[in-house]
Amino acid sequence: MKPTDQNGSPDTGIAGHGSFFQETNLSREEAVRATDWVRKHVDRRTVDLGERMDDVREHMYELEKEGEIIIHRITDEHEPMAVRTLFGWEKKVPTKQLWHHKSCGQCGNIPGYPTSLLWFMNEFGFVPGKDYLDETDQTSCTAWNYHGSGIGNVESLAAVFLRNFHQAYVSGKQHGHELGHFYPLVHCGTSFGNYKEIRKYLIESAELREKVTKILGKLGRLVDGKLVIPEEIVHYSEWVHVMRNRIASELQKIDVSNIRATAHVACHYYKMVHEDAVYDPEVLGGNRTAIITSVAQALGAQVIDYSTWYDCCGFGFRHIISEREFTRSFTMDRKIRVAREEANADVMLANDTGCVTTMDKNQWIGKAHDQNFSIPIVADVQFAALACGADPFKIVQLQWHASPCEDLVEKMGISWSEAKKNFQEYLKEVEKGNIEYLYNPELAYGGQA
Amino acid sequence: MQQIYDDIRGDFRYDNELNGCLNCGICTATCPAAHFYDYSPREIVQLLWTENVEQIYDAMQEKIWACAQCMTCAARCPFKNSPGGLVAIMREVAIKHEMQSAKDVLRPFGRVMLKLITTGNQLSPDMIQPDHFPDWGPNIQKVEGDLTVLRKAIPVKTLQTVETAWEVSLKTSVEMYTIWEMTGVLKSLELMDENLFDVIEDFIDEKREEYDEWLEEQEDDD
Numbered sequence: 038m039k040p041t042d043q044n045g046s047p048d049t050g051i052a053g054h055g056s057f058f059q060e061t062n063l064s065r066e067e068a069v070r071a072t073d074w075v076r077k078h079v080d081r082r083t084v085d086l087g088e089r090m091d092d093v094r095e096h097m098y099e100l101e102k103e104g105e106i107i108i109h110r111i112t113d114e115h116e117p118m119a120v121r122t123l124f125g126w127e128k129k130v131p132t133k134q135l136w137h138h139k140s141c142g143q144c145g146n147i148p149g150y151p152t153s154l155l156w157f158m159n160e161f162g163f164v165p166g167k168d169y170l171d172e173t174d175q176t177s178c179t180a181w182n183y184h185g186s187g188i189g190n191v192e193s194l195a196a197v198f199l200r201n202f203h204q205a206y207v208s209g210k211q212h213g214h215e216l217g218h219f220y221p222l223v224h225c226g227t228s229f230g231n232y233k234e235i236r237k238y239l240i241e242s243a244e245l246r247e248k249v250t251k252i253l254g255k256l257g258r259l260v261d262g263k264l265v266i267p268e269e270i271v272h273y274s275e276w277v278h279v280m281r282n283r284i285a286s287e288l289q290k291i292d293v294s295n296i297r298a299t300a301h302v303a304c305h306y307y308k309m310v311h312e313d314a315v316y317d318p319e320v321l322g323g324n325r326t327a328i329i330t331s332v333a334q335a336l337g338a339q340v341i342d343y344s345t346w347y348d349c350c351g352f353g354f355r356h357i358i359s360e361r362e363f364t365r366s367f368t369m370d371r372k373i374r375v376a377r378e379e380a381n382a383d384v385m386l387a388n389d390t391g392c393v394t395t396m397d398k399n400q401w402i403g404k405a406h407d408q409n410f411s412i413p414i415v416a417d418v419q420f421a422a423l424a425c426g427a428d429p430f431k432i433v434q435l436q437w438h439a440s441p442c443e444d445l446v447e448k449m450g451i452s453w454s455e456a457k458k459n460f461q462e463y464l465k466e467v468e469k470g471n472i473e474y475l476y477n478p479e480l481a482y483g484g485q486a
Numbered sequence: 487m488q489q490i491y492d493d494i495r496g497d498f499r500y501d502n503e504l505n506g507c508l509n510c511g512i513c514t515a516t517c518p519a520a521h522f523y524d525y526s527p528r529e530i531v532q533l534l535w536t537e538n539v540e541q542i543y544d545a546m547q548e549k550i551w552a553c554a555q556c557m558t559c560a561a562r563c564p565f566k567n568s569p570g571g572l573v574a575i576m577r578e579v580a581i582k583h584e585m586q587s588a589k590d591v592l593r594p595f596g597r598v599m600l601k602l603i604t605t606g607n608q609l610s611p612d613m614i615q616p617d618h619f620p621d622w623g624p625n626i627q628k629v630e631g632d633l634t635v636l637r638k639a640i641p642v643k644t645l646q647t648v649e650t651a652w653e654v655s656l657k658t659s660v661e662m663y664t665i666w667e668m669t670g671v672l673k674s675l676e677l678m679d680e681n682l683f684d685v686i687e688d689f690i691d692e693k694r695e696e697y698d699e700w701l702e703e704q705e706d707d708d
Contacts, residue, residue: 146609146614182602304558400623438628463639468635472641
């Protein structure tokens with residue numbers, strides 16, 4: 038039947054679309070070819086980004102073949118699990134032999150998320166010094182300063198990246214392991230985004246490689262005269278994502294089906310070098326990055342959506358220090374209020390230092406503007422640790438959080454007051470020097486496990 | 487003014503970050519800074535795209551410092567632009583040209599820069615206290631107690647510090663200082679804040695001496 042316009046008149050275009058829409062009159066073969074083209078180029082998962090669609094790893098393999106760089110590879114020994122990224126690439130996430138690359142903001146503000154992560158590794162029977170390493174020979178990525186101030190540049194960021202990851206590559210030596218034994222696990226969202234961006238610049242620019250090779254040479258951080266670049270940049274929440282079913286089936290002790298959880302994913306996790314972020318069709322239909330939501334679902338929590346899920350937290354790098362009105366207004370108006378009013382959330386789960394700090398610390402001042410909204414803000418791994426019976430103070434370290442975590446802990450069936458009492462008793466032991474560690478601290482300085 | 491524009495355009499990232507502009511404004515619609523400041527990532531892209539040198543210079547007097555560097559704009563732009571990435575380039579150029587806006591805006595950030603450049607860490611536990619952040623409320627820690635003891639109650643040895651987020655080895659810090667020098671970071675800092683630069687330089691000299699002494703001790707032990 039010939040299409041008609043709104044008036045039922047033929048020959049004036051396709052029905053409902055106006056006279057300028059005309060039938061294509063394509064043959065079936067041509068229509069299929071055209072549709073395939075549209076799917077390939079326009080479909081939301083395969084938007085043609087030209088050069089940006091290039092898989093940087095392919096170029097890395099070429100550079101390695103040409104003898105320019107050494108790739109720190111993820112091997113079977115790292116017991117990797119495969120995940121899909123936004124554009125359908127396969128990414129290997131190592132589960133063992135991990136070099137903890139800490140976050141400068143997280144360790145100062147939210148120490149409970151590195152401790153929860155190490156706690157999980159111990160719970161899985163990982164051997165410190167063999168299956169993971171936490172050492173002092175690392176700096177921050179310094180990207181917070183760069184994004185906040187502009188003091189810094191691509192060359193300095195690249196040199197810091199290569200220095201830290203060279204250390205990860207050689208760190209096993211003092212424990213009797215081969216080069217590349219430990220693989221870096223990046224705790225910070227900003228570091229994760231920054232390192233991926235810088236890796237791309239390094240692969241694209243011979244000039245940048247030449248400049249930083251001089252610096253790394255002076256530092257004694259080349260291997261056979263070459264730069265060491267990691268095959269994948271891996272974020273800790275990706276480790277939690279691939280381990281979520283083991284966490285739930287082997288370690289979970291607390292039923293969290295009564296907990297309403299909202300998710301906030303760090304911008305620098307999935308908006309910077311977004312082709313590399315992990316997506317899973319089983320999690321929110323693959324419409325959003327899978328991390329955080331996937332572990333909340335695996336634990337059986339109710340994942341509740343809210344309209345501003347895509348918004349940033351308001352951290353702003355420089356802003357949280359020197360323009361706090363912006364940070365707190367944004368976080369209260371766009372995140373805390375919305376998650377409270379729309380989702381009636383018991384908790385907001387995040388995966389980055391800056392986001393947890395921003396949303397956690399800026400709630401109190403809201404009262405000054407009659408914004409009496411509050412929600413506990415914790416990292417995904419902290420929530421998972423609580424669900425697996427970790428102590429809210431000794432392990433999850435909730436005492437550093439300004440947001441009201443008490444109700445969440447109580448709703449999970451854990452006594453906040455009892456845990457606090459025990460912790461205060463423990464502090465007296467700490468004062469006497471009786472300190473409990475998750476692993477032999479001497480490992481950090483080359484000691485034996 | 488033309489030199490400033492040429493420096494922005496000459497950055498090797500520039501062609502990757504600017505690919506045209508439909509003026510659709512999706513970047514501004516999703517921009518957190520646009521909610522609170524006279525700032526629009528669309529405007530930044532338009533100024534650069536149309537080579538409006540004078541207004542680019544004006545934008546660098548204030549507007550570019552509003553960007554929160556979340557990169558939501560870059561993730562959303564149908565033309566594959568990265569307004570946030572362009573702002574990063576413009577900030578570097580503003581510093582290179584010693585623009586007053588950079589000096590004014592960065593002064594309150596000095597404490598973080600001091601911490602970062604000297605220790606490799608940024609916010610440290612001794613900074614996250616009510617006297618520094620009164621708007622974070624009186625109870626930013628849920629347990630009363632001495633900060634040193636509370637940090638020692640963290641069951642990870644490397645985190646039991648107060649002045650840094652984690653303990654950073656001396657050798658690591660000294661390597662980082664070399665990076666700052668060789669990449670011109672210290673030079674940029676000197677242009678922005680000479681007093682802060684002097685303080686940092688003294689600190690670096692002291693740490694290097696400490697490291698040299700440690701190396702000598704190691705040799706003596708051997």
